[in-house]
Each structure stands twice: as C-alpha cells, then as structure tokens.
Amino acid sequence: MKRPRLFEVVLAALLLSLVTLIVWHQAKSGIEAPLIDNAEIRFESVDVWVDSATQKLAAYQFELALENGTAEIVGLEGGDHRAFAEPPYYDPAALHGKRIIVAAFNTGVGLPKGKTRVARVHMQITGIDKPHYVVKLMESCGPSGEKIPATAGVN
Amino acid sequence: MANDFDQLPADLINQLRQSAQTPSSIPVELDAVILHDASSSISRRRRLRKMILAAASLSAAACLTIFGTLWFSAQSYDPDDINHDGRISIADAFTLARKQAAGDATITQQRIDQLTLASVRLDNSGGAAR
Numbered sequence: 001m002k003r004p005r006l007f008e009v010v011l012a013a014l015l016l017s018l019v020t021l022i023v024w025h026q027a028k029s030g031i032e033a034p035l036i037d038n039a040e041i042r043f044e045s046v047d048v049w050v051d052s053a054t055q056k057l058a059a060y061q062f063e064l065a066l067e068n069g070t071a072e073i074v075g076l077e078g079g080d081h082r083a084f085a086e087p088p089y090y091d092p093a094a095l096h097g098k099r100i101i102v103a104a105f106n107t108g109v110g111l112p113k114g115k116t117r118v119a120r121v122h123m124q125i126t127g128i129d130k131p132h133y134v135v136k137l138m139e140s141c142g143p144s145g146e147k148i149p150a151t152a153g154v155n
Numbered sequence: 156m157a158n159d160f161d162q163l164p165a166d167l168i169n170q171l172r173q174s175a176q177t178p179s180s181i182p183v184e185l186d187a188v189i190l191h192d193a194s195s196s197i198s199r200r201r202r203l204r205k206m207i208l209a210a211a212s213l214s215a216a217a218c219l220t221i222f223g224t225l226w227f228s229a230q231s232y233d234p235d236d237i238n239h240d241g242r243i244s245i246a247d248a249f250t251l252a253r254k255q256a257a258g259d260a261t262i263t264q265q266r267i268d269q270l271t272l273a274s275v276r277l278d279n280s281g282g283a284a285r
Contacts, residue, residue, distance in 0.1 A: 061245040103245035
C-alpha cells in the first residue's frame with residue numbers, strides 16, 4: 001500500500017479543518033440567532049410584602065403597577081406564610097397588563113405579624129430596561145375585620 | 156287730706172284746677188299726622204317681622220332638606236359595601252367570610268366570591284367609593 005505523502009496529509013487536514021469550521025460556524029449561527037431574540041424577553045418574579053408590625057394580618061389588598069419599562073404580568077402565586085400560601089384573588093383581565101389588584105383574607109387563627117411576603121407576581125419583560133414597580137396597599141385588616149396600619153413594598 | 160285741701164284759698168284752688176286741665180283743642184291735621192306716622196311705623200315693624208319669619212322659615216326648610224338628603228344618601232349604602240366604609244374592598248368580603256365562619260348560614264360562598272372578585276376588579280381602582 002502506498003504511503004500518503006506529507007502534502008496529501010496536510011491537504012486532508014486542511015480540508016477537514018475547513019469542513020469543521022464551516023459546520024461549527026453553521027451550528028453556531030443556527031443556535032445563536034434564536035438566543036439573541038430570546039435575550040430580549042426574560043422572566044422575573046416580583047415579591048410583594050406587607051408589614052403589619054406587631055398586629056396580625058388577616059386580610060390585605062394591594063395594587064401593583066409597572067411604572068416604567070416594558071413588561072406584562074403573566075402569573076401569580078401566594079406568599080410565604082401558610083395563611084396566605086394559596087394564590088390570592090385577582091382579576092384575570094389583569095394578566096398581560098401592567099396593573100393588577102391582588103387581595104386575600106384568612107379567617108383562621110394562625111396569622112402572620114410583621115413583614116411577610118404575601119404574593120409573588122411573575123412578569124415577562126421585554127427589552128433591557130429594568131422595570132420599576134409601584135405597590136399601593138389598599139386594605140389591611142386584623143382578625144376582627146378592623147383596619148390596621150401597615151405598609152407594603154416589593155422585593 | 157280733704158280737710159287740708161278745703162283750707163286752701165278759693166283762688167288758689169281755681170288756679171290749680173285750671174292749670175291741671177288738658178288742652179282741649181289739638182288740631183285735627185296734627186292728630187291725623189301723628190296717627191298716620193304711628194300706623195306706618197307699626198306696619199313697617201309688622202312687615203319686617205313677617206319678612207324675618209319668612210326668611211327664617213325658608214332657611215330652616217332648606218337646612219332640613221339638605222340635611223335630610225345628606226342623611227338619606229349616607230344611609231343608602233351600596234349593597235356590596237358590607238362594612239359601610241364607602242368602598243368595595245376585600246374588607247367587605249372578609250366581613251362576610253367571618254360571619255359565615257361564625258355560623259351565619261344565610262351567607263353563601265358564592266356571595267363571598269362575588270364580593271372578592273368585585274374588590275379586585277381592575278376598574279375598582281384605589282378601592283374607590285361607588
């Protein structure tokens with residue numbers, strides 16, 4: 001059998017390298033193109049907390065609004081404390097919008113005090129701008145239905 | 156006293172009697188003018204009193220109407236405003252839920268859900284009064 005000459009080996013190696021480069025480039029561009037598109041859309045969650053200080057929180061209602069940025073509400077879940085672990089009430093029409101009113105109550109006895117996360121709102125963000133959220137506490141009630149002072153915010 | 160009076164001289168008695176007599180002749184015109192002035196003054200006072208009374212009555216009626224309307228409107232709450240705080244919110248649903256939990260069988264879960272959904276509706280901005 002004839003032994004390959006050095007020239008043929010180098011040529012084959014070059015061809016192989018070229019083909020590899022072409023395939024790699026094709027694969028890379030095929031993968032990267034959608035990655036670039038997806039990078040414009042991302043998801044994040046916004047934790048909303050209510051701080052009722054030393055009093056028990058039995059019911060709350062807040063409004064969350066997107067002040068700037070391009071984002072829309074895509075989902076909602078409950079909070080940390082078992083009293084508000086169930087998904088809270090909201091208007092389904094708020095989904096895919098920039099404003100939502102969220103509320104929940106609990107007639108039980110195990111109620112949270114102090115600062116507690118009451119809801120988590122999932123957002124779909126378009127673009128690179130960081131959205132800014134504003135939360136307005138509309139109601140906060142104690143176990144007897146009385147209005148109690150409280151504050152709210154987002155993390 | 157009668158004895159003292161009888162002891163006065165007759166001339167003095169006559170002079171005293173004459174000086175104590177009321178003038179007998181007041182001109183008719185003057186009398187009419189005085190009467191007319193008095194009558195006009197009394198009529199003015201009566202008219203003024205009537206006007207004040209009428210104004211006071213109207214004011215009282217207006218006040219009663221305004222306060223009545225305000226009171227009636229304050230009493231006529233939205234049926235969804237359970238706690239009568241002038242707005243629909245989760246506090247209303249919570250009030251019903253507490254009553255239901257306490258054993259009030261007249262409150263249905265459907266009614267509570269209806270109130271809860273009303274409180275989170277997007278057009279219920281700020282829990283504003285309806």
